Amino acid sequence: MEVTAGWYLALGAVLFVIGAGGMLLRRNALVMFMSIELMLNAVNLTFVAIGRHVGDLNGQVAVFFVMVVAAAEVVVGLAIMISVFRRRASASVDDLAVLKG
Amino acid sequence: MGFNVLSLLIWLPVAGAAVVIGLPRRRPELVVPVAFALSVLTLGLAGFLVFDFETANGGFQFIEKTAIAPDLGIDYHLGVDGISLFLVALTAFLFPISILASVNVADRRKEFMAAVLLLEGALIGVFLALDLVLFFVFFEVLLVPMYFLIGLWGGERRLEAALKFFLYTALGSAFLLVGIIFLSAQANDQFGSPTFNYLELLNLDISRSAQYWLFGAFGVAFAIKVPLFPFHTWLPDAHTEAPTAGSVVLAGVLLKMGTYGFLRFNLNLFPEATVQLAGFLAALGVFGIIYGAAVAIVQPDLKRLVAYSSVSHLGFVVLGIFALTSQGVSGGVIQMVNHGLTTGALFLLVGMIYERRHTREIAAYGGLQKAMPWFAGFFLFTAFASAGLPGLNGFVGEFLILLGSYGRYPVLAIIAAFGVLLAAVYLLWAYERVFTGEPDKEENRVLSDLGLREVGILVPLVALVVLLGVYPKPALDRIEPAVERVLDRIEDRTDFEPPLRIDDIAVVPAEDDQ
């Protein structure tokens, strides 16, 4: 059978939802962040697929920007997490619930 | 008209507030004289207004208009007619008195006087505004100084009372605001441009159903201010906890914003809904008359008693207004003024005795007439004025209202007549308990009678009470044309025929008499 853009979009959607699920279910900050990366990559896949489908370069180009931004997020995110770990050994975000109500 | 007297009336007190605040901290003795002088100046302006007013003209006069936000149709638009004229005058009249009554405020006197003056400006603004947004602005903003007056200088339960007052009235205004906005939206559809100009909005034709909703939205706000049963429970707390000046202004002027609002906006803007709902509101008013009186009878607290008497008296005003007859409505208008004078005086008197004994409990008094004959005299006089004794102002209003409303609502008018009886009951009973008998308590025996200042405060009120009672004509002459306009409007906007129009009255020459 022949793989159309539709399949890619579907895959992208699935990946995105998986990522979201991870965000909702996991309590380890790193893992949560990874799921976000997964979501971003799902979006990238979608971009490429569409760009290819409609024959428009914007789609491909977007991916590069997204990657860069993701990288930047990683940097900042890890920095923040490290500063958290400095104070307590666990990486579980559930320990971070001083602020509430 | 060389100068914009209306603007002056509003902004002079406001500027005065700034001046008072600006006074040097080291010279506290200046505060009261300055504030008083300013309020007297305002009173002078009001006097000028009353005399320069064209008597026979039922329309708006001294109109001022400048655009604030043209593409929204918001203007700075002022004007005065026979209905607002005397409310403005009343306001300007009561404030110097309240200021004079509050010379003993020791704590943060500057702020107190500033708040009072701000209040005056805002109140006058409410009665003069011809732009609905402007009206709302004044209507709402005066909550702030009043809130501080109650909350800072009030009695023991002042915070609760102040909050209740603010929230309750603000809740009402919320609906009012939406109603106003809805009106301008309607204007946008019908005239192609949004406007909040009262005079233009009069030309809207609003569907019957919309009229009901709008009547409700405006009505709730005004009903709370009046206050109509069952929206009245903020009033006793606020009146009781407020400092004397606050109570005087609350009862004297603030409540009138409600009845004024009904008369100015509901009747004129939503005539069909008015005709349909008039009976219901009149009934509420009458219920309030009896209810307020009944509750007042058993109040152990003198100030609460007076507060509930306001509920009763305002009920008369509402009945008169919604009777939609010449006599009823003019009676309602003049009764607003009368109630302002008499109840204002009553609150002043209660304040004076409170300053001496620091209690408002009726039970704590007795036999005061011996120690304070003058005080007793003033109190009794005011009590009778408030109980609607002929020859005093209270009667003129109630008489017009009762006789005027009978033509439309016989049953209601008859029930309302008993309010006159109940008023006598609660006032005379209170007088009996406070003033007559032998003074059994030592502290009551040694009380000092009224001082010169206090007498000076009361005399102008008494004078007006008598004047309006014996010769109300000048007032009525200015009020009636405006009232006629309202009724004419209702007449040709609806299929309703107000009974007892003045021109129907058979005028009998004095000669062919018996």
Add this chain to the structure above:
Amino acid sequence: MTEISYLAVGPVAALTLGVVVILLVEVTWKPPTAWLGAIAGVSLLGGFILAVAQWVEASDDPIIRFRGMLALDPFAAFGAVVLTVLGAVALLVAWPLVVEQGRRAAEFIALVLLALAGMILMAAAAHFIMLFLALEVASISLYVLAGFNRHRAESNEASIKYFLLGSFASAVFLYGVALSYAATGSLSLYDTAEFLGETVLLDSAALLAGIGLLIVGLAFKVSAAPFHMWAPDVYQGAASGVSGFMTAGAKVAGFAALARITVTSYGPYISDWAPAVGAIAALSVLVGTMLAIAQSDIKRMLAYSSIAHAGFILTGLVAGIDGVPYVWFYVVTYAFQVLGAFAVVSVVSGPSGAKSPLTDYAGLAQRAPVLAGSLALLMFSMAGIPLTAGFLSKLYVFREAVDAGYLWLAVLGAVASVAGLFFYLRVIVLMYMSPNGEKSPAPTDIRVGDPVRLALTSVAVVTLAFGIVPGPLLDVVTSALPF
């Protein structure tokens, strides 16, 4: 090469330049903090001037620059003007905090400027990818600012929560972009608008889903319910000095972007997205108001109130393009108010502190009349009492809602703003009506630094001036429309 216009990027360039200079200066000379402040001031001034220049330019012929990347229109220009001024005030407010930071001051200032640059771009972006980048620039700087105070647990917690949820929202936003792209085959806001203008999509599910996700992404930034959960924690956790900036800036930029994409790209689909926006607005108003009532910490209270205000602003957006001027009016005046409120907080409860119990404010009127006075004014304005900008903002947005047929939304808003009095008045009662220092730990009287004093004055002026004579601002915002 008319496509390139240095004016279009002028303000951003000025700010970025400022950032670079500050960092370089810092590493080479380690100058006193004041100098850094001066540099920041200069770059902000430059940015402001260029923004004004943009305004002048754009009001004649608005146009898209950089191959459809940036719009040079009054909308963008106005955003730049507001944001540069806001940034300046924010720095004044945060100055005590900056000084506290010692050598890290440079980073702090740099981050603020960078965030501003991002925000300005959000208002100017004419292309989804551009918008995404701007969003990220702003957000990432804010993540860091939120956690800038590394040694405090709340600060850490705030920043990690902000970061995780923020990037989650960005991802959602980006997916929205992708879906819209899939439906329209274009990533430029204006091409999208054109496309949707002429072709009617048979099955627009993808497009509509896209719009939904885009709205989510931006609703998150402006902390509208139900995407608000992060806001209270972050605003409280972050140092009081910056919470104000985060709230104000995010709101202005977020609403600018939201307004632009909804009314330009998806204007034709207003009947689809307006109800959704209305629902979000209603929810935000309710959640914000109801939860603010129970708060005992003023920062949390302000956070929830800002959620409610997000709702009010969205109320104006349901009217589409007609509502945009009043959205501007509201968001701009509100931004200044919230900034001022946090300024007072940062003085009373300390610039870096996270805790700011309401009891700190008991008897403030005696200890610091100026602070108490301005906070009272701001409270009344936020509560929507007349003669303040807050009242007119509400009036305008309600009017737009009613005009657009959302009467229920206006009623809800009006009633909610009454319920809001519960907590706004509570602050005033504490400050004025509870005896001096009762229950308050430090009844020592408070000194207000000149920067903060200046900031507060400007805020008060804005709040009152536009509350009494809205005319000038109205004239501006009514012409500050997107291309």
Add this chain to the structure above:
Amino acid sequence: MVDYIWIVIALPLAGAVFLHFFGSRLREPIAGVIATSTVGLSFFYALIAAADFFSGTGEAETVHLFDWIPTLGANAELLWDPLSAVMTLTVTGVGALIHLYSIGYMHGDPRFGRFFTGLNFFTASMLILVLADNFGALFVGWELVGLSSYLLISFWFQKPSAAAAGKKAFIVNRIGDVGFLIGLMLILANFNTLTYGTVLADPARFVTAGTATAITLLLLLGAAGKSAQIPLYFWLPDAMEGPTPVSALIHAATMVTAGVYMVARTASLFELSGFAAATVATVGAFTALFAATIALMQRDIKRVLAFSTISQLGYMFLAVGTGAYVAGIFHLFTHAFFKALLFLGSGSVIHAMGDEQDMAKMGGLAKVMPVTHLTMVIGWLAIIGIPPLAGFWSKDEILALAFGAGGWFTFLWVLGIITALLTAVYMTRWMYLTFWGEARWDDGVDPHESPAVMTLPLVGLAVGSAAFGLLNTPFHGPFKPAFEHFLEPSFEAIEMAHLPSGSTPWFLALISIAAAAGGALFAYRRYQGAEAFDTAPVAAKRTGVWRWVTNGYYVDDIIGNLLVLPGKLVAAWTAFVLDTEIIDGSVRAIGGGVRRISGWLRPVQTGFVRNYAVVTFAGVVGLLVWFVSQGAG
């Protein structure tokens, strides 16, 4: 002359105002002298103004002073016609004498000046009432006399009983006034004005008999309040708490007759409704009898007179109800004299006995107070209706006319005769217990004749009581019915009751004289014989009906327990349950509810990032569902 008739009112009013401000500063008699002279001058002015009426050439005139409430047709307008002239003369004439008397009676009272302020003010108010030319002005006077009565009854405010009595009087009057007010509503609704000219000229033009009945019955309620008729009579006995001159002036001679005057004034309305007229007559007859019975058992010298006043007012109502307006006004006129006389006499006695009012402690005063005694004898004969004294002529005319009216009125006539009998009994008892028999004074009391300033008015009134009956006799020649001719202009349009023809009047006269004489004789014998002293007119039975009578049929208790108490309970419930708990309670509940809900919602903000993400995601899903559904639809 007539154009300035307002001077009649202005004089006492000015006196009142002046005395209010300076009365307390004046040396004692002066205030009294001023007050007396203002009223005296009014009297003479009125006398001159009425000259034309005496000569029979007088025309009713209205004097317009100023507009008051034009839209109600209620202006400051005075009507000067024979009726108002009679009233004015009675009020000012008797009033002047009572003022004079008070100078002596109030001697030494710390608030001497204030007392005359009150008297003057009352006179002015009463004159407004009788001179008014429209119901509005009438109502003004109507209420103002109520006010002055309140002020004067509770003149000795330190006495709680006095204060209470004043309040009671005012409030009971107000009950009547409510009826009056409603009557005015009906009048305005039907006539569109309150001016007599329109309303009374030819009411049939405007209203049906039914409406007229309603109006008149409501007016009657007001009249019953003022004139202390059933059911609103019970304030008058308490009103005796006031100083005796007040009782004489207000609660015997003038104010209480306002009701009668009002009915006479509105005769043309009552004429339209036979039912209303009959009601008036019936109320009057029954009140007369009822009050007379209570009077039998009273021990307080003034309370006897109070009930007697109620009873006599009953006669007047009977008269005006029968259509015998002239007779009614005539009785009003004569009664003003002899009842004022009796009151002032009792005052003189109380004065002499050192403020003792219990007749059980009096007796045998005839010797020590000859003048008082003599005048009292005249008063006594006058009231019980022994010819040729005033009482006989007026009362007998009433009874005769009632009899002449026939039907139901014959029955009322019977009641009238019984009342006449009882009147004779209790008045004789009154005389005997006070002046005759052996002295029963407490030790330390030594009575003495009162000063001239007090006895002079007694004499004056005695002369009136004796002679003025001759002003209106059914004969011809010298004693023609002058009073009737005098009043004719006021009642031109009215169908008057007629005396029965032939010798019946003589017969009737004999009956009433017999009744009077019999009653008097019975009572005299009763006490002359009795050794063991007992105030009760019949051999001591303090049980059953007599206890009832002694306690005025417990009417006060009944009212207290059946009306006042429940009223207070209802008010208390409204105030402290309905208002505080239910209405305000629900308001507070709403406020508290909002706070509570807010408290419940707080925990939703758990602080866990995951939960935040969940909520956010839920929002995403919700929004997606909405949008996609839009697309589908």
